[in-house]
Amino acid sequence: MALVQSLFGTTDALNQAFCRRISTLLKQGIEENGRASLIVSGGRTPAALFGALSQVPLAWDKVDISLADERWVDPSDDASNEKMVRAKLLINHAAAANFIGLKTSATNAEDAVNTCTANFSDVAKPFDVLILGMGEDGHTASLFPCSAQITQGLDIDSEQMFIAVQPTTAPNQRMSLTLPALLKSKHIFLHLTGESKKDVLAKALADDNELEMPIRAVLNNTRVELMWAP
Numbered sequence: 001m002a003l004v005q006s007l008f009g010t011t012d013a014l015n016q017a018f019c020r021r022i023s024t025l026l027k028q029g030i031e032e033n034g035r036a037s038l039i040v041s042g043g044r045t046p047a048a049l050f051g052a053l054s055q056v057p058l059a060w061d062k063v064d065i066s067l068a069d070e071r072w073v074d075p076s077d078d079a080s081n082e083k084m085v086r087a088k089l090l091i092n093h094a095a096a097a098n099f100i101g102l103k104t105s106a107t108n109a110e111d112a113v114n115t116c117t118a119n120f121s122d123v124a125k126p127f128d129v130l131i132l133g134m135g136e137d138g139h140t141a142s143l144f145p146c147s148a149q150i151t152q153g154l155d156i157d158s159e160q161m162f163i164a165v166q167p168t169t170a171p172n173q174r175m176s177l178t179l180p181a182l183l184k185s186k187h188i189f190l191h192l193t194g195e196s197k198k199d200v201l202a203k204a205l206a207d208d209n210e211l212e213m214p215i216r217a218v219l220n221n222t223r224v225e226l227m228w229a230p
C-alpha cells in the first residue's frame with residue numbers, strides 16, 4: 001500500500017493544486033496517446049473542484065470523461081451523478097470533452113452491464129486519471145459494504161468491468177466499475193473534504209477487512225494520492 005497524502009488548508013488551495021495535477025496528467029496522456037481519459041466520482045464532494053477544472057485551458061476535445069459509478073436514476077434527477085457532472089464539469093473549456101454516461105434506458109442496472117462495458121471500449125485504458133470519493137461507510141465508487149454484490153465487486157481476479165449494485169443503506173440501485181477495473185488507472189486520487197471523512201479514512205487505514213470498508217481494497221492494491229482539505 002502506498003498512500004501519498006496531500007493535505008491543504010482550504011478547499012480553494014486544494015482545488016487549485018488538484019486542477020494543476022489533473023491537467024498535467026491529461027496533457028501527458030494526450031501527448032503520449034493522442035487522447036486521455038478522466039474517470040470521476042459523483043456525490044457532493046467534487047462539485048467545486050469540477051467548477052475550477054472546467055476553466056482550465058486544455059485540449060478537452062481529446063479527453064474522454066466518464067464516471068466511476070452512477071445512481072440508477074434518470075439523468076434529470078437531482079441524485080444523478082451525470083446531472084452533476086454535466087452542470088459542474090462539462091461547461092466552460094471542458095464542454096468540449098467527450099462524455100460517456102453510464103445510465104441507459106434499462107430499468108434494471110443489471111441489464112445494462114454489457115452496454116456500459118461496450119460503451120467504454122473506446123475510452124483510453126489504463127485510465128489516465130481516476131478520482132475516487134468515499135462514503136462514511138467506506139464505500140468507494142458504488143462498491144457498498146452493505147450490498148450483496150460486494151464480494152463480486154471486489155474480486156481482484158474478475159474480468160468484469162462493471163457491476164450492478166443494490167445498496168441496502170443508501171438509496172438507488174447503482175452501476176459501478178469493479179475493483180479490478182478501477183485499478184486499471186495510471187493515477188488514482190482519493191478526494192476528500194472535511195474532518196469526518198478524514199476520520200473515516202483513519203479507520204480504514206487501521207484495519208484491512210476489505211468487505212467491511214471497500215476503500216481498503218483500493219488502498220491495499222495500488223498507489224493512491226489523497227487530496228484533502230477541511
Ligand SMILES: O=C1O[C@H](COP(=O)(O)O)[C@@H](O)[C@H](O)[C@H]1O
Nearest residue numbers: 041042043044045133134135141
Ligand atoms: O453515492 C456516492 O457517494 C460517494 C461519496 O459521495 P460524497 O457526497 O460523500 O462526496 C461518491 O464518491 C460516489 O461517486 C457517489 O455515487
